[in-house]
Amino acid sequence: MGARRYVLRKVLQAALTLFFVLTANFFMFRVMPGDPIAMLARSQRLDEEAIAEQQASYGLDKPLPQQYVFYLQQTLRGELGLSFRNARPVWDEIAARVWPTVMLVGIGTILSSAIGVWVGTKGGWNRGSRFDTSTLYGSLVLYSMPEGWLGMLLMLVFAGWLGWFPAGGYETGGMSGFARVIDVANHLVLPCVTLTLGYVGSYAIVMRSSLLEVMREGFVLTARAKGVPDRLVLRRHAGPNAFLPTFTLIFLSFGFVLGGAIIVETVFSWPGIGLLTYEAINTRDYPTIQAIFLLTSAMVIVFNLAADVTYGYLDPRVREA
């Protein structure tokens, strides 16, 4: 299969997946008793005009198939409805919360993948060494920990007992310029460490087992037979090949990291999409939950597509499959 056809097929698959998300999102929230406007009107005091406008935007007087088409059109136009909590457009609510989550998830992903790859490589290359066994068990324990509880534990120790870091929140307030940057960074440390610890284990385990597999390959033996020094066998031959599956895993687990961010933000009151989700759950704010489901799924689908395309470029063999 040619490279262009491969990419085209992946893009089509991604579009279809996104379409399924849209459809599921519509029907899941429509099977609930009561229509969205009645619920919105009950939770927020809206004037007649606003209610009429919302009613039109949902097309609730029409039959279900037409409502569905309506919903698709509205969503594609970026109309995500009004929040039940404060009757503000959901879109604005989310836009205000994107940046903190991007920071948290971005730094968390970079740290956990870098440390995980390093630990997995070092352990796998010296299999059975003390470093290997201790990090392997450490990874397993981290993998078995509920992230929320891990975050609470860190907060209890480092914020409560030792007082090194603030106990949640985004900033202390009343600061500006460089001092503010430091303050925000200080608030970011514990959430980031929690998220990193939550995912470093699985990356390390995958990197290790993929390296063990590669070490049995003929080309590693050839390199050794040629007299290539141990260090270079790892860096030039075994390492890059073992990294490929881990690389996809890092992209593919983006959805899980986002899930982790929801719980970590809840524990640390970090004002991102995750905390917004938590607030939306507590107020039964369906439009917000719907929008978060749609947008996070879209993000994950895009990341998967990116992973597939880069992987196909890095390893031409998968294009044949």
Place this chain on the structure above:
Amino acid sequence: MAAVDTTSMSPRRLAWTRRRRALAGHWATYRRNSQGMVGLSILTFFLLVAILGPLLVDASLLDPSQATGVPFSPPSLTYPLGTDNFGRSVLALLVEGARISLLVGFTATIGAMAIGATVGIAAGYFGGTRIDAVLNALTNWFLVIPWLVLAIALATILGPTLLNVIVVIAITSWASTARLVRAQALTVRERTYVERAKALGAGHGRIVTTHILPNVFPVIFANTVLTVALSILSETTLSILGLGDPTAISWGRIIEASFNAGALTAGYWWWLIPPGIAIVLVTLSFTMCGYALDEILNPKLRER
């Protein structure tokens, strides 16, 4: 073992003798796996606690209105793990939590396995057809979607009851099983004995139940054990987000209750830390058992 006289046995008895021997052989291999045995002993302990729980802990100890202790008191001789905001013994809550958390873990896993095996076998058995294409797309969709966000959406719609929590976890965690099963069913389908059964006139139902299912089972067994661990973690996460059943005391709900009562700032460590340790121990032991089973049932891994 003495040779069994196979000629005089009915085929059914012969099959059972063979299965019993295989099981005994697997158990012998499993016992040599120290990691698997450690996991199994921890699990047995928690299972006993869960089963005997109602005998060990009287229901009145869990009733907030009948609590006898001073709220928020640290560990003492009468309350080895202190008390919660109502003055209930945290140790009693933990025992009850073992029952609920394991119940959720097992039932959600049974649900996930049922969906995963059905979808996987159907897709694999009808591999290459339109049925396979549709089921495969469905499986991939569930694999791609961020599970927690889907779980949150489902849980808020369904409402917080224990049954709904179980249903939500089952719906969001069957896809990886379906993929495994499909791959195995695809290879089993090509075996000669399936062809022979077809030639003898066996229908789809018979081929699936007598030939495909038994051969798929070893592959999903280890996967099942790992899924229980993931289900318990999922329940914890949903509980911390406030989506758990408010009337059921699971380990996750104990953590949530302590968090919401300000255990972090007030330093009620005896209320927050034990349920988490219980969760780590149980998920870790399930994971260890799962890895050990994987080594035995999928021997290709054994060389590692």
